[in-house]
Amino acid sequence: MSNSTAGDELILEGIVTTLNADGSPNISPMGPRVDREVTWLVLRPFRTSQTYQNLRRLNEGVFHVTDDVELIARAAIGQLSDVANLLPARGVQGVMLVDACRWFAFRVVELDDTQERTTIHCSVVATGTNRDFFGFNRAKHAVIEAAILATRIGILPAKQINAEMERLAVPVEKTAGEQERRAFKLLREYIARSATADS
Numbered sequence: 001m002s003n004s005t006a007g008d009e010l011i012l013e014g015i016v017t018t019l020n021a022d023g024s025p026n027i028s029p030m031g032p033r034v035d036r037e038v039t040w041l042v043l044r045p046f047r048t049s050q051t052y053q054n055l056r057r058l059n060e061g062v063f064h065v066t067d068d069v070e071l072i073a074r075a076a077i078g079q080l081s082d083v084a085n086l087l088p089a090r091g092v093q094g095v096m097l098v099d100a101c102r103w104f105a106f107r108v109v110e111l112d113d114t115q116e117r118t119t120i121h122c123s124v125v126a127t128g129t130n131r132d133f134f135g136f137n138r139a140k141h142a143v144i145e146a147a148i149l150a151t152r153i154g155i156l157p158a159k160q161i162n163a164e165m166e167r168l169a170v171p172v173e174k175t176a177g178e179q180e181r182r183a184f185k186l187l188r189e190y191i192a193r194s195a196t197a198d199s
């Protein structure tokens, strides 16, 4: 696999679905490094993550790009698997998120798990588009940042997370629609609950 396209590589935030050992879906937000055409991706999940365990066992999954930040927020706090609208994946064993804009079925070509944070090179074997991408919006970006913060509870200081959430509330307030507002509220409540559980 070639791992560069004229040096134009970047991180693309999205959602990875993989299959657990019992056949149930695992749905996790992940930001792989990709080439601009998304013909390959490099995932860097921790060895403790379910995504890593599943990819080591099955070698296949589906990466999704979406403008639906509520999907990303729910996946970040483990509240998507039970309610997600799923179809069988094409090209690999797995599932596709119907509410995503684009999907990329991938196969692992190289897996390095010598470090706690693994490096998994994958080749895209099938791809498709479910619907158009809505476009940029400051609230959508804010929800993605908030979702990342929610996955870093216990890693980042609570004070820092709360300060960031306050800052992110401003673009949400100014530019959100109902989906973004719901997603941000969900994350805010999850973060607040975790703070209470810690104290």
Ligand SMILES: Cc1cc2nc3c(=O)[nH]c(=O)nc-3n(C[C@H](O)[C@H](O)[C@H](O)COP(=O)(O)O)c2cc1C
Pocket: 013, 014, 026, 027, 028, 029, 030, 031, 032, 044, 045, 046, 048, 049, 050, 051, 052, 072, 076, 144, 147, 148, 151
């Ligand atoms: C937008 C977004 C991108 C993320 N990207 C990564 C990533 O590239 N690598 C990683 O290890 N975790 C990433 N995370 C955090 C994981 O989603 C989180 O650790 C999750 O609990 C892993 O789930 P799993 O155990 O089901 O694989 C990201 C979270 C969000 C919200």
